[in-house]
Amino acid sequence: xxxxxxxxxxxxxxxxxxxxxxxxxxxxxxxxxxxxxxxxxxxxxxxxxxxxxxxxxxxxxxxxxxxxxxxxxxxxxxxxxxxxxxxxxxxxxxxxxxxxxxxxxxxxxxxxxxxxxxxxxxxxxxxxxxxxxxxxxxxxxxxxxxxxxxxxxxxxxxxxxxxxxxxx
Ligand code: SF4
Ligand code: SF4
Numbered sequence: 001x002x003x004x005x006x007x008x009x010x011x012x013x014x015x016x017x018x019x020x021x022x023x024x025x026x027x028x029x030x031x032x033x034x035x036x037x038x039x040x041x042x043x044x045x046x047x048x049x050x051x052x053x054x055x056x057x058x059x060x061x062x063x064x065x066x067x068x069x070x071x072x073x074x075x076x077x078x079x080x081x082x083x084x085x086x087x088x089x090x091x092x093x094x095x096x097x098x099x100x101x102x103x104x105x106x107x108x109x110x111x112x113x114x115x116x117x118x119x120x121x122x123x124x125x126x127x128x129x130x131x132x133x134x135x136x137x138x139x140x141x142x143x144x145x146x147x148x149x150x151x152x153x154x155x156x157x158x159x160x161x162x163x164x165x166x167x168x
Contacts, residue, residue: 009139012160018132028130030116032155048152050079052160054100062092118155
């Protein structure tokens with residue numbers, strides 16, 4: 001059954017801590033595309049990382065090192081990976097001076113059956129159950145920057161430290 005009501009809140013801060021505490025942890029992946037997606041499958045973790053945690057380096061080392069020209073910035077300066085070009089070499093992960101990307105990022109990027117589809121209520125519940133305790137919850141709340149909670153899309157909220165060069 002497809003649902004559009006409440007939102008999923010993914011706490012990237014807690015998720016990263018859980019991964020640091022247990023390096024063998026296999027983090028479940030999910031995606032959410034409200035309509036037909038023609039630009040390649042991207043997990044929520046990848047989209048959230050490039051959008052919120054990435055420092056958006058001016059002369060981005062990750063883009064420069066990519067041997068497949070699979071990375072570029074969009075009109076908002078957010079790094080985008082073209083999954084059809086990426087060869088999973090992980091050079092971008094290694095060179096990023098801020099450790100923004102995680103080594104397991106590109107593991108399953110061509111097999112959507114390994115991801116949970118958050119448009120589906122059953123899959124959404126299974127995803128929450130599969131994630132480390134307390135990292136993913138359902139909420140009726142909206143974006144609230146004072147709590148480091150930002151909207152990724154109409155269905156997903158992300159809790160993370162937003163990197164910004166603007167003076168507060
Ligand atoms: S993992 Fe993919 S995006 Fe990263 S450098 Fe290699 S080909 Fe480029
Ligand atoms: S090198 Fe790292 S921080 Fe810089 S743009 Fe690339 S992913 Fe973002």
